[in-house]
Amino acid sequence: MNMKKRKRIVCMLGILAAVLLGGCTKFDAASYVQAVLDASYKGKTEQYIEVTGGTKEEAQEIFREKLDVTMAEFKETKLSEELEDKYESLFRDLMKQMYYKVGEAKKEENGSYAVTVTAKPILLFDETYEEFQKRAEMYAKEVTDQVIKGGEMPSEELMQQEVYRIYHEVLDERMKTGVSYGKPKEVQVHVVRQESGAYELAGQDLEALDALLISQEKLTKKEMDQTDPAASKEEPTDSKAEAVDSTASLDKTERQ
Structure with a gap:
């Protein structure tokens, strides 16, 4: 927040x-x-x-x-x-x-x-962080493979909806097992x-x-990494990167 x-x-x-x-x-x-x-x-x-x-x-x-x-x-x-x-x-x-x-x-x-x-502190967002990243990257790979095979690139809005659906899925699954x-x-x-x-x-x-x-421990760590100029020297340019980028807005919501 x-x-x-x-x-x-x-x-x-x-x-x-x-x-x-x-x-x-x-x-x-x-x-x-x-x-x-x-x-x-x-x-x-x-x-x-x-x-x-x-x-x-x-x-x-x-x-x-x-x-x-x-x-x-x-x-x-x-x-x-x-x-x-x-x-x-x-x-x-x-x-x-x-x-x-x-x-x-x-x-x-x-x-x-x-x-x-x-x-x-509830650890829900820390405990689901890696799993969300994993599933988001899997979705990004699916989009990449689809485009490589000549398929149409989904709109940014559609990708964003899917990423938020994945995020909810991960959070909901963890909630059902009980929060720690x-x-x-x-x-x-x-x-x-x-x-x-x-x-x-x-x-x-x-x-x-x-x-x-x-x-918010893991989110805070990621933000610190992103502000470090040496953290990433390469700029992603492929369609997979574009799909992964659609997850960026979710980082803000993890502060809630």
Whole structure:
């Protein structure tokens, strides 16, 4: 997820998840963080309504907005309606399997709270990276062989659709066997008290938590390799390379 889109969802959380103290005498910061995170990532509404006094519609909007931001890259690529629906279903299920554990809340001098959240990164994209590359290259070879035999070169749009279909196939197969997680890491999520008496989660802390929930290790390594001038000295020129190039846009979506 790029920075612009990440900030958009953080802003949405700030708007929808603020709590007015009113006549309340006690605020449970840990329960508040749990409720907001559950509404955002898992679509759970009951605790959000109980803790914040918000509505079910507000809680559902938080989850919907989070999912829309995750799907934004796919919508921009003009996938078929069927394939877009498949990706949305996959990411909806993936979000609900994100692991985070809300710990103790400590009150700070300024009236805000610091809540420790332990996250374990989902390894889905790291674990499927090689398999996706393998299948994409197989498809590229099929296109190459077809052209060599006098067949017509598929349009860029058709190749892109097929590459995204392959990517979904790989992700879905791995999801069905169950996701695995990396080593746990902690992040401090601050529940900031506003002048109005409302509480909201600090945007930069939500960004930090987002970054921990899904591993991007292999994608990050590839990006570093691509920025190294010595990483590749030859420019691909054949039709196989053109087909492989159609996978490039998927690298962006693996950040989600």
